[in-house]
Amino acid sequence: MSVIIILLIISISIAAVFLAAFLWSVKTGQFEDDFSPASRILFDDKTKPTN
Amino acid sequence: MQEKLAGKPAEAQQQYCFHCGGKCRGTSLKSGENVFCCEGCRMVYRILNDHQLCDYYELNNRPGQTQVHEFRSDKFAFLDNEAISSGLISFRDENHTHLTFYIPQIHCSSCLYLLEKLYRLDSSVISSIVNFERREVSLIFNSETGTVRKMAELLNSIGYEPYISLNDLNEKKPAVNRQLIYQLGVAGFCFGNIMLMSFPEYFGIEAGEEGLQNIFRWLNFALALPVLLYSSQPFFASTIKSLKHRYLHIDTPIALAILITFIRSSYELFSGAGAGYFDSMTGIVFFMLAGRILQDKTYRQLSFDRDYTSYFPIAVTVKKAKGEYGIQNTEYRKTENETENEKPEEELAVPLPDIKVGDTIIIHNEELIPVDGLLTRGTAVIDYSFVTGESIPQTKNIGELVYAGGRQTGGRMEILVMKEVAQSYLTGLWSKSGKGGSEIKRSFIHRISKWFTWVVFVIAAATAIYWQLNDPLKTWPAVTAIFIIACPCALLLANSFTNGNILRILSRNGFFLRNAQTIENIASIDHIVFDKTGTLTATGGTGITYEGIAPSHLSIQMIRSAVINSVHPLSKALFSYLDTTHPILTPVFFQETAGHGIEAVFGNSRILLGSAYFVCGNGNKNENQTAVYFSLNGIQQGRFVFSNQYRADLGKLIRNLKSRYRLSIVSGDHNAEQSALKRIFGEETSIYFNQRPTDKLHYTERLQKQGARVMMIGDGLNDAGALMQSDCGIAVSESTSYFTPASDAILKASAFQKLATFIRMCRANRTIVSISFMVSIAYNIAGLFFAVQGNLSPLIAAILMPSSSFTILLITFGSTNYLAARLRL
Numbered sequence: 001m002s003v004i005i006i007l008l009i010i011s012i013s014i015a016a017v018f019l020a021a022f023l024w025s026v027k028t029g030q031f032e033d034d035f036s037p038a039s040r041i042l043f044d045d046k047t048k049p050t051n
Numbered sequence: 052m053q054e055k056l057a058g059k060p061a062e063a064q065q066q067y068c069f070h071c072g073g074k075c076r077g078t079s080l081k082s083g084e085n086v087f088c089c090e091g092c093r094m095v096y097r098i099l100n101d102h103q104l105c106d107y108y109e110l111n112n113r114p115g116q117t118q119v120h121e122f123r124s125d126k127f128a129f130l131d132n133e134a135i136s137s138g139l140i141s142f143r144d145e146n147h148t149h150l151t152f153y154i155p156q157i158h159c160s161s162c163l164y165l166l167e168k169l170y171r172l173d174s175s176v177i178s179s180i181v182n183f184e185r186r187e188v189s190l191i192f193n194s195e196t197g198t199v200r201k202m203a204e205l206l207n208s209i210g211y212e213p214y215i216s217l218n219d220l221n222e223k224k225p226a227v228n229r230q231l232i233y234q235l236g237v238a239g240f241c242f243g244n245i246m247l248m249s250f251p252e253y254f255g256i257e258a259g260e261e262g263l264q265n266i267f268r269w270l271n272f273a274l275a276l277p278v279l280l281y282s283s284q285p286f287f288a289s290t291i292k293s294l295k296h297r298y299l300h301i302d303t304p305i306a307l308a309i310l311i312t313f314i315r316s317s318y319e320l321f322s323g324a325g326a327g328y329f330d331s332m333t334g335i336v337f338f339m340l341a342g343r344i345l346q347d348k349t350y351r352q353l354s355f356d357r358d359y360t361s362y363f364p365i366a367v368t369v370k371k372a373k374g375e376y377g378i379q380n381t382e383y384r385k386t387e388n389e390t391e392n393e394k395p396e397e398e399l400a401v402p403l404p405d406i407k408v409g410d411t412i413i414i415h416n417e418e419l420i421p422v423d424g425l426l427t428r429g430t431a432v433i434d435y436s437f438v439t440g441e442s443i444p445q446t447k448n449i450g451e452l453v454y455a456g457g458r459q460t461g462g463r464m465e466i467l468v469m470k471e472v473a474q475s476y477l478t479g480l481w482s483k484s485g486k487g488g489s490e491i492k493r494s495f496i497h498r499i500s501k502w503f504t505w506v507v508f509v510i511a512a513a514t515a516i517y518w519q520l521n522d523p524l525k526t527w528p529a530v531t532a533i534f535i536i537a538c539p540c541a542l543l544l545a546n547s548f549t550n551g552n553i554l555r556i557l558s559r560n561g562f563f564l565r566n567a568q569t570i571e572n573i574a575s576i577d578h579i580v581f582d583k584t585g586t587l588t589a590t591g592g593t594g595i596t597y598e599g600i601a602p603s604h605l606s607i608q609m610i611r612s613a614v615i616n617s618v619h620p621l622s623k624a625l626f627s628y629l630d631t632t633h634p635i636l637t638p639v640f641f642q643e644t645a646g647h648g649i650e651a652v653f654g655n656s657r658i659l660l661g662s663a664y665f666v667c668g669n670g671n672k673n674e675n676q677t678a679v680y681f682s683l684n685g686i687q688q689g690r691f692v693f694s695n696q697y698r699a700d701l702g703k704l705i706r707n708l709k710s711r712y713r714l715s716i717v718s719g720d721h722n723a724e725q726s727a728l729k730r731i732f733g734e735e736t737s738i739y740f741n742q743r744p745t746d747k748l749h750y751t752e753r754l755q756k757q758g759a760r761v762m763m764i765g766d767g768l769n770d771a772g773a774l775m776q777s778d779c780g781i782a783v784s785e786s787t788s789y790f791t792p793a794s795d796a797i798l799k800a801s802a803f804q805k806l807a808t809f810i811r812m813c814r815a816n817r818t819i820v821s822i823s824f825m826v827s828i829a830y831n832i833a834g835l836f837f838a839v840q841g842n843l844s845p846l847i848a849a850i851l852m853p854s855s856s857f858t859i860l861l862i863t864f865g866s867t868n869y870l871a872a873r874l875r876l
Contacts, residue, residue: 004263005266008248008266008270011247012244012270015240015243015244016240018240019236019237019240022236023233023236026229026232026233026236027229032182032184032185033182033183033184033185034184035160035163035183035184036163036181036182036183039160039163039164039183040163040167042160043106043110043160043164043167
């Protein structure tokens with residue numbers, strides 16, 4: 001029985017972490033713009049201006 | 052710049068500009084291997100090339116915007132004005148300044164790439180981040196080395212001119228409301244965990260494990276609390292509001308069901324009788340919130356409530372005697388004024404709201420006239436198509452009154468301000484335009500929901516009476532069970548998911564609705580009123596036909612060579628119409644009389660181009676057609692008639708609509724197009740010309756008084772009143788980032804021919820909702836069968852509730868998508 005309780009605590013806290021991550025990502029506007037981050041990652045800087 | 056090239060013989064093979072993809076008239080403008088259509092495009096390319104930013108051209112093929120427009124060097128001088136620039140800046144300290152510009156030209160990943168590499172072009176830029184959805188770039192720059200004006204000029208130099216309107220000066224835009232999404236997140240978390248921990252209840256638990264069962268029940272209770280207290284707030288808020296105003300809101304039965312379920316479940320838990328229905332309760336809240344979010348999806352790049360402030364410029368150039376405005380205004384001066392006048396005058400950029408009657412303002416080519424005033428200097432060739440619907444620009448002479456809202460196309464002019472901005476004719480249109488949204492329209496869902504709620508109350512009362520007489524102990528469980536199982540959430544779910552999906556399908560096709568209610572409004576209309584210019588005709592699309600003696604090659608060449616020297620819009624249109632490969636001739640003599648025509652001499656041939664009066668000497672003043680007459684050596688040859696070009700497939704669309712709706716046209720233009728419109732629309736369509744904005748509004752009102760439900764389709768400010776007055780106003784726009792008057796929906800011009808299909812889709816809405824409602828009734832009856840007997844087990848509730856929700860999701864999504872596929876949307 002005690003094992004189940006430990007598992008219960010773990011599972012709920014993991015779920016809570018995901019909830020917190022979701023709320024944080026909405027708050028910081030990560031769902032606002034679904035085009036730029038996806039394209040931005042594909043730009044590679046061939047020529048660094050100053051090194 | 053473009054014009055200089057026009058005479059060069061074109062290559063056998065058409066070349067396209069490396070920057071913008073426009074047609075090149077020759078190959079003289081080159082940089083390396085690449086050909087450009089104009090100096091502006093080449094300049095942008097060179098800037099990018101110098102800074103090793105040519106990846107811009109590799110990411111997308113010819114991603115640039117055409118740069119043929121000329122820019123004045125002091126175009127952004129108004130940004131030196133502290134009052135204006137501080138309105139744009141969001142944050143500033145001694146090191147950093149944060150600033151956001153709206154740039155409608157942003158359209159692809161190349162734009163993104165370039166705009167985020169601004170720091171390479173200008174060292175004062177610290178960072179620049181693009182928000183693609185909003186078409187905005189947020190800049191952080193060094194407060195010491197950079198200014199707002201420099202930033203605007205930097206963006207302009209690479210072809211991304213920021214759009215700064217009067218609206219930006221006003222208070223900050225409200226932050227996006229994400230409350231509903233947080234509530235959904237919390238509800239989803241609690242719902243999922245409660246379902247998981249309810250499994251022992253569904254399938255039974257061993258006798259020895261009852262302690263564990265209690266823990267599960269209490270955890271469920273703990274998880275249900277945030278749903279009740281936080282996630283269901285929207286339902287309670289609207290219920291309380293509606294009760295205060297003494298009517299039954301659509302959310303009231305939902306709030307009641309949530310509350311009753313929670314109280315009953317808590318009672319069961321505390322008395323140790325059972326586990327309660329926390330799973331059903333949180334499930335209802337979760338699904339309802341999801342449906343609501345889907346339905347309330349907003350389009351970030353669109354605004355349905357724009358007023359004149361987002362159309363007008365933020366500042367204008369005012370001519371003032373020196374020192375009249377306070378020192379807080381940064382001044383800049385043109386030397387030409389000093390030589391012209393003995394008394395030193397200066398040109399100041401003044402924020403638009405500060406313009407006073409009696410000021411003299413300067414309007415440059417391609418600028419908007421923001422006030423009503425008298426023309427005091429220069430030639431006014433004003434394009435009023437957006438304001439009045441007239442397709443051809445008007446010429447005004449010195450001393451004549453010019454109205455706000457037109458766009459100057461005839462070079463620099465000066466205007467004496469007669470009325471302040473807030474009182475001009477154009478801004479008056481907004482304040483005049485009716486009740487602003489008319490009375491609250493009630494969805495048919497409200498009626499069904501009301502009826503449904505009464506039926507549930509009757510069943511509950513009957514059950515209560517029955518059990519009171521037979522077994523009073525069972526009254527309480529039976530009645531509460533009825534409210535739990537028979538809440539109209541399935542109905543609301545069906546409605547919000549159908550609406551949400553239809554909105555999504557329509558927006559994918561270029562038709563954006565303000566809200567879900569608009570779907571029903573569109574479905575209910577029976578009369579469609581069209582505007583002509585910009586709605587039925589494409590903006591700038593003028594067709595030219597020649598009538599008279601066929602001109603020789605030489606004549607054509609001479610006409611082209613004459614009109615190239617004129618800035619008049621008709622000359623420009625004529626020039627591009629007569630697109631030949633022959634070289635441009637240089638006239639021996641050239642004279643343009645503003646508002647009348649052109650006289651030019653080539654060798655020993657003299658040609659006249661212009662109004663009938665100018666060319667033939669006997670003009671018909673009341674002529675309705677727009678035409679340019681042409682004479683060679685004093686003998687009249689013929690005329691070029693300018694007519695409108697209607698949108699593609701207009702005839703087919705009208706035939707489609709005519710079978711079901713009554714149609715009318717109200718146009719601000721003259722009646723030259725009457726016969727052409729009659730051919731397309733048929734005899735039974737009423738067509739009105741020379742309609743002022745208020746006439747359009749009154750026409751709509753008159754139709755409504757006769758009992759018609761009117762859809763108004765327009766594009767310009769002249770339609771603003773009628774759009775608001777109508778039951779459903781649709782604004783047509785060439786691009787969604789352009790300004791559109793306030794309306795219920797925005798239709799992309801490219802999707803105009805699909806209008807009939809869109810209306811069909813909206814009409815299907817009610818059928819789909821009704822079908823899903825029937826299905827949910829079946830589930831309800833099954834649930835009620837158990838509920839009235841007083842033995843609704845949590846298991847049955849837990850099976851019925853999600854399965855009815857899922858069935859409804861399947862039906863609504865399936866049928867709307869199927870319909871869309873059949874209508875080829």
